[in-house]
Amino acid sequence: MIRIISALVGLGFTVVVVFAFFTGLTTVISDGELKPETAEHEFHKHPKEVSFAQDGLFGKYDRAQLQRGLQVYKEVCSACHSLKYVAFRDLSALGYTEGQVKALSAQFQVPGIDSNTGEATTRPGTPTDYFPSPYPNNVAAAAANNNAIPPDLSLMTKARHDGTAYVYSLLTGYQEPSAELVKKFPASAPGPGLHHNPYFANLNLAMAPPLTSNGQVTYAPGNPEPTIDQMAKDVSAFLAWTAEPKLEKRRQTGWAVLGFLIFATILAYLSKKQIWSAVKPRRED
Incomplete structure (x- = not known):
């Protein structure tokens, strides 16, 4: 009796799986037949092929490039986008001195409280402050940007597939729609x-091209020429750092852990060989 019940249960499970498979297959086929091709599906492009110093298993951030990217963000992107998860003091990791961090943070106005009246006001930033939003609230942000709220850029390269390449491609990809x-x-x-x-994603966005001409940002002597392509690469690298500032330390820790595991595995294998070397296999008559 138990065998019969088990067989029926197995048969029922098989029927359900087969039914689900053919139902899904039918849905896929019908969707392909009934739903027309969309403009997004046909004309949306994948990010461009572009390389950065931090790419690969042994990649490290290019501090000079990150500083240039910060300059592009400060002079171009900060007019619309915030970096609410990045504190000014974090910029010391880019090679800035304490005095430089203080001077840079003071260039931004952050929310504050008037100590005399208790009313909301603004004040120069300090190293402990975070990059402020250029708008007081989302309503003001939408009103200034064709009803589109500019996203925070702190984690943008982690929030998008091929994030760094995506940001670079977006900045350099503005063009007139094709005749087709x-x-x-x-x-x-x-x-x-x-x-x-x-x-x-949907081919059209409210953000106007932020990088419009070569030399829009003036780099210090000794740096590459600030072409649109170069500025896009630099700010994309900077946003990769804001999204993952501990990338280099994480990789260093990972390689150390991997080396330890390899050593421990070899040691365990040799120990096993030593312990069992005197044990002879059992003979069977």
């Missing part, structure tokens, strides 16, 4: 206040 796109999907042409960018 306009002809095939006229509704996908950018409307008022929107800008076409094939590296953005």
